Amino acid sequence: MTALLASGTVASAAGPVHVEWTYCPDGLDRDRWHTAAEVWEHHRVVIDGEVMPRAPESQAPEVVYTLRLALKEAWTEHTVARVTVGEQDLLLRQSGDTLILRQAPRHRAHLDFEGILASAGMSRGNEDSWDEAGRQAVAAGLTLLREEERALLAGLAFERHPGGDVNGRFHTSVRPVVQLFDFAFQCPRGFDGDPGASLPSGTSTVLHELGHAVGRTPTIEALRQREALWRYLRGFWSRGDPFPADPPTDPADHRRRVLELQARLSVLAKERAEHEAAVARWEAGPAGLPVDELLARGLELDGKEGELRRGWGAMTPEEMLRVLDDLEGAPLGANHAWRLLLAHFRGGRAAELEAWTRWALGQDIASQAYAIVPGAIPGPTAYARTSVVESFAESFELYHLDPEALRAVAPEVHAWFARGGHLSAAAATPVVLTDEQRTTGSPQPESP
């Protein structure tokens, strides 16, 4: 049986499209290769950098077989085929009437999946479903990333799932996860990348999904912050309602309120310290204030502290200060945390957190910075034409796996990735809502 997998279909006549085919023959299908001369009737042939003026009688059958594929499939310009026949990896490109073939003995370096995953700050879920094909593909995909890209994706989790009718999926409904399905590993003898430094064939799927993840960097960052914020807020909630009966509704009041309270607490602490010292002096000898005055002063301070305590639940002044310090260091800033705390305790604005999350999940640099790069639409593959988000993922994959093909089909897209356009776009996308966005966020939880 021969399996045929394609990340795209054959191009229409609309323009040059990179189409990547991976053939998984179990053996040589003799119908496909025995007339090598036919290839030379229509093409110039370059094998391993050398122009071959005629079909050499002695040409290895797997080479002829691979060249014949180009005739069989009516490919367009910039087609690439990857074929593993026997112990050879062969890569075929078509540029006009020239067929360019590179070959190398089949060789897969064994990669340290656990080590690579851990050093990238990533994890895996679905423990029982992992197989060696999945482990090697993820490891290979991660080693191809730039350091800055890996840093953007720290915290990402991978899951291996049996079955499925797609290669993979990236989704962010709870936390950022790349899921890999059996479909991506149908070609166990196939390869990605270059012959001689070949990678397991599932690597292309891993890179495609990592492309989605990079495109959704603002979402990942927002999820990280949301998680940090929830963790932080839970600390407050466990202490009970810490708020005055009449909380500020304008977040700009927060800073003023913090400063006022800090000043009051600081005066109170000073007065309390002076009072304690006066009590100590009275205890040490007859000098100092009369006892009645000391007691009255003590009651007055108790009253002031009580007033603050009543406003701030059951907290002591020290706890109040700790709350204020915590708020100053809150993820997304004190005002945001303050507002969400109010939302929780007062109930009236809880929807804001949900809107923020919805908005964050919908962010994608692909549909913003990338979409305006010439060649991004329709994108470098047929599948890229389904949406600009898929175009981004396909381009990201090709940039790492087959930069030569991306440069040939969409040179400006290649240049954009090479100069870190995606990294700048990720850094420039904010993760905190404006007032307007707070009510207009729309969900976009996953990309196939």
Ligand SMILES: [Zn+2]
């Ligand atoms: Zn996709």
